[in-house]
Amino acid sequence: MDLRFTPEEIAFREEVRSFFLTEIPADIRTKVSEGRKLDHRDYITSQRILNAKGWAVPHWPVAWGGQDWTAVQRYIFMEELMQAAVPLPLQFNCFMVGPVIAQFGNEAQKQRFLPRIANLDDWWCQGFSEPGAGSDLASLKTRAVRKGDVYVVDGQKTWTTLGQYADWMFCLARTDPTAKKQAGISFLLIDMKTPGVTVRPIITIDGRHEVNEVFLDNVEVPVENLVGEENKGWDYAKFLLANERTGIARIGMSKERITRIKRLAPLTPAGEGTMWDDLDFRSRLAAVEIELKALEITQMRVVAAQATRDPTKPDPASSILKLRGSELQQATTELLLELAGPAALSGERIGDGLDDLDAPFAWADTAAPVYFNTRKVSIYGGSNEIQHNVIAKAILGL
Amino acid sequence: MDFDLSEEQTLLKDTVERWAADTYPTLEATIAARAEAAGFSASRWTELAELGVLGLPFAEADGGFGCGPVEIGLVMEAFGRRLAPEPFLAAIVLAGGALRLAANDAQREAILPAVIAGTSRAALAHGEARARYDLFDVATTATPTPSGGWRLDGRKTVVEHGGTADLLIVSARTSGARRDGDGVTLFLVPAGTPGLRVVPHTAHDGGRTAEISLDGVELPAEAVLGPIGGGVAIVERATEAAIAAVCAEAIGSMRALTDLTVEYLRTRKQFGVAIGSFQSLQHKAVDMFVALEQARSMALYAAMMVEAEDADERRSAISAAKVQINRSARFVGQTAVQLHGGIGMTMEYLGAHHFRRLAMIEIAFGDTAHHLRRVTLAGGLVKAS
Numbered sequence: 001m002d003l004r005f006t007p008e009e010i011a012f013r014e015e016v017r018s019f020f021l022t023e024i025p026a027d028i029r030t031k032v033s034e035g036r037k038l039d040h041r042d043y044i045t046s047q048r049i050l051n052a053k054g055w056a057v058p059h060w061p062v063a064w065g066g067q068d069w070t071a072v073q074r075y076i077f078m079e080e081l082m083q084a085a086v087p088l089p090l091q092f093n094c095f096m097v098g099p100v101i102a103q104f105g106n107e108a109q110k111q112r113f114l115p116r117i118a119n120l121d122d123w124w125c126q127g128f129s130e131p132g133a134g135s136d137l138a139s140l141k142t143r144a145v146r147k148g149d150v151y152v153v154d155g156q157k158t159w160t161t162l163g164q165y166a167d168w169m170f171c172l173a174r175t176d177p178t179a180k181k182q183a184g185i186s187f188l189l190i191d192m193k194t195p196g197v198t199v200r201p202i203i204t205i206d207g208r209h210e211v212n213e214v215f216l217d218n219v220e221v222p223v224e225n226l227v228g229e230e231n232k233g234w235d236y237a238k239f240l241l242a243n244e245r246t247g248i249a250r251i252g253m254s255k256e257r258i259t260r261i262k263r264l265a266p267l268t269p270a271g272e273g274t275m276w277d278d279l280d281f282r283s284r285l286a287a288v289e290i291e292l293k294a295l296e297i298t299q300m301r302v303v304a305a306q307a308t309r310d311p312t313k314p315d316p317a318s319s320i321l322k323l324r325g326s327e328l329q330q331a332t333t334e335l336l337l338e339l340a341g342p343a344a345l346s347g348e349r350i351g352d353g354l355d356d357l358d359a360p361f362a363w364a365d366t367a368a369p370v371y372f373n374t375r376k377v378s379i380y381g382g383s384n385e386i387q388h389n390v391i392a393k394a395i396l397g398l
Numbered sequence: 399m400d401f402d403l404s405e406e407q408t409l410l411k412d413t414v415e416r417w418a419a420d421t422y423p424t425l426e427a428t429i430a431a432r433a434e435a436a437g438f439s440a441s442r443w444t445e446l447a448e449l450g451v452l453g454l455p456f457a458e459a460d461g462g463f464g465c466g467p468v469e470i471g472l473v474m475e476a477f478g479r480r481l482a483p484e485p486f487l488a489a490i491v492l493a494g495g496a497l498r499l500a501a502n503d504a505q506r507e508a509i510l511p512a513v514i515a516g517t518s519r520a521a522l523a524h525g526e527a528r529a530r531y532d533l534f535d536v537a538t539t540a541t542p543t544p545s546g547g548w549r550l551d552g553r554k555t556v557v558e559h560g561g562t563a564d565l566l567i568v569s570a571r572t573s574g575a576r577r578d579g580d581g582v583t584l585f586l587v588p589a590g591t592p593g594l595r596v597v598p599h600t601a602h603d604g605g606r607t608a609e610i611s612l613d614g615v616e617l618p619a620e621a622v623l624g625p626i627g628g629g630v631a632i633v634e635r636a637t638e639a640a641i642a643a644v645c646a647e648a649i650g651s652m653r654a655l656t657d658l659t660v661e662y663l664r665t666r667k668q669f670g671v672a673i674g675s676f677q678s679l680q681h682k683a684v685d686m687f688v689a690l691e692q693a694r695s696m697a698l699y700a701a702m703m704v705e706a707e708d709a710d711e712r713r714s715a716i717s718a719a720k721v722q723i724n725r726s727a728r729f730v731g732q733t734a735v736q737l738h739g740g741i742g743m744t745m746e747y748l749g750a751h752h753f754r755r756l757a758m759i760e761i762a763f764g765d766t767a768h769h770l771r772r773v774t775l776a777g778g779l780v781k782a783s
Binding site (some may be wrong): 385 | 654687778782
């Protein structure tokens, strides 16, 4: 037993770290670190730099642009990427639809879509959740009726993250209305330019436009855009969600935020000194760091176990990562908010001037929106209550 | 990065687990052993010596096996699961740690073979009432005698298994003020030395402790263990090894308690159904499981870091591990009692004994506030830039 990285793994870590810091534009990384809105061009720029290096989709099959990395290398790569505040390669492309097409798609679909997914030539969004189907995803109502060479799709999708930029949507729709819940669902690929597709923004609790509603009204989808077999979509969705959950702890992101708090605290005036002199504050921070260290090792244990697991089946232990990882992400945003203090009350500057007065708190305008936005992480990807149910059933046998 | 055990480690784990399961199959077996005067059975201690367990941490040159914190952790986890009462932690990890780190050749030859054979047991008499958890806080004094030896005066408190040890390792100040880091020296004090008074106590986890007074205890120059004035560093390293060990013991105990609780939820019926069908109870049990797994990760971290060269990094890591173990132990212990309801409150129930041991583990070698303060003052675990 040795929890340390090997010299090769340390060299690998240095290689990826140095690449992120030198090749991904600093202004993009600063935006990520400060919780500022990214332009969709920023995602594209960053992902294409990664893809040119062969690193946009390292976890894919090698034949489709993946790297022959160990589980530990993949873990190091993602952690370093997050700690360097590089935008994550677009999740819907790289971690969701890409692996599903690579695993279950036909050859034509692979040829047509995978290279464009990796390079973010096509921007994908997820059409799973519906107004009446959240945690109980299988109760979805969107219907796809086969008519000749097309499916005619009718329904409504929601919480469609970054759908305003999307070229394509991967969508779950009911193809057999008589089958019981999970059966009778199919996995369709829908061109967002198809007549009948309407995207409407939802402004979230942080005041930003991140998610959307998508209305599907008599949308004709060519049958060649069915992935795998008709009525087997639920299996593919489960495979996708299992992929989603690995790495969902976002430990690197929490570490990056803690590093930032430690950088800012000694620069943040408070009383006779700075916030770094406030041992109450630092004690709360240290308590979060300890839990995060524990979770980091828990994640390494899950990663090590992956080597001997069936990759298509979710590891129920990854539910721990989702649970504690989301809680710790949220805890770091609360500490950042506390660090900002009253300066957190003000948002974006409307006028000009007085630059010198607010300089030590110039970062503080995003503290509250980041805190607001991060409430989502214990809801998405299977709410934390659902994760409790998963562990109770799959691990404890209750 | 590798979480797998080697062949030898797997063999050790199986051996110790089997021994603990055979020896303590029931709560009654544990209670019977604790009822002996020493708090454990001498013949069982001999069995552990015969299995080679008592020699694990000592160097091969000293007749031991040269094993590290991972192997010690395997033993402690197995003991924790079965609430084994043997003083492996006090005698082998803690006092044995001080001997291992500080004894000179003559002392090794004279002491270690008997310790490894189980015929002699040492105890570390270091803690003092005012010191709480500060290892440098020592008021007991050692003054030179005209014959070139030392005279010890002072009080030592909560000395684990101090009442049955035939050799006490006593810390005393040879220079400096009470809370100075330097100036503390360790001494080997055989039981029965004139001026030494040892009063045994039972402990709330079923173990044994002792209160010790030293009143003009005269010792020869050869009684000094390790460098003059350098005792705190030795006690600190031995204590770090003990913290890593007690973390592993806590994992064994928490695992047993979590298993017991889940089993109880499955079988206990109320309102015509197993109470484990209630979601509010399921989610509590899941939180116990998560607390256990987080603690397990930090116990592994402690085992990995206990021999790290960088002292600052090592101290923060060990303290961080103890914080996590303490928090998890409190949560798992309290939740187990709550989910069992009334039966969890009784001494006839195995779970209650795990609860008590876990509560004592929380306090041993520093409570949560103590270790969290240490991590805080060290600047935390995540590097600042």
